[in-house]
Amino acid sequence: MCGYAEIVKAALIGDADLFDRLDAAGETVLSGTLLDQAIAAAVAFKAGIVAADEKEAGQRALLNLGHTFGHAFEADAPKDTIRHGEAVAAGIGLAFDYSARLGHCPVQDAACVKAHLRRVGLPDGPKTLAHTDWNAASLVARMRDDKKNRDGRITLILARGIGNAYIESQADESDLVAFMETSLK
Numbered sequence: 063m064c065g066y067a068e069i070v071k072a073a074l075i076g077d078a079d080l081f082d083r084l085d086a087a088g089e090t091v092l093s094g095t096l097l098d099q100a101i102a103a104a105v106a107f108k109a110g111i112v113a114a115d116e117k118e119a120g121q122r123a124l125l126n127l128g129h130t131f132g133h134a135f136e137a138d139a140p141k142d143t144i145r146h147g148e149a150v151a152a153g154i155g156l157a158f159d160y161s162a163r164l165g166h167c168p169v170q171d172a173a174c175v176k177a178h179l180r181r182v183g184l185p186d187g188p189k190t191l192a193h194t195d196w197n198a199a200s201l202v203a204r205m206r207d208d209k210k211n212r213d214g215r216i217t218l219i220l221a222r223g224i225g226n227a228y229i230e231s232q233a234d235e236s237d238l239v240a241f242m243e244t245s246l247k
Contacts, residue, residue: 064147066092067128067184071154072104074175075124078225080104085178092182123210124227127219128153134204139193151184152191159187160241161220171223188246198242202235 073081080103084091091097108125115122131153135144158175161167176186185191202216210217216233 064145067147067151069100069104071127072107075127075227081224088181123229127227130205130208130218131156134201137204143193144191148185151179152187155186167221196246198239202239
């Protein structure tokens, strides 16, 4: 299940057709030949990005969709409460919600992504993680420690839609705290 979060992440970054196939399969995606094909597609996608940006100087950061939020959840949760893939899935849901809040992503795309995550049994945000006692300011403080950040600014991987992720290197921290406070209610 946690590995599937990384597969769907690849589709959401840059392969809308793969996401459509995964979404059409619903919960059955985790078995059979579609899963084998999805693994191969996700590995090939990741390998292509890594090969094009071996030194992590640019587009390779896209592979961190959901991870900035997810790492904050992992760091703030009691030990062994949530798994990495669960945190990433919740982070992907937040990344799409935040993208929609900013007006960069259609609201229906964010809703579709979150519905897919729930349908396959993954968390779609902080309220669906095993640990739910979060503090928005603490989570954003954790996000400040992310390796992608530059010049004291939080960098997020956001989306203009399904299969169209981008790097936002100038996240507004006060808006991010307000968004997190709303998302945690």
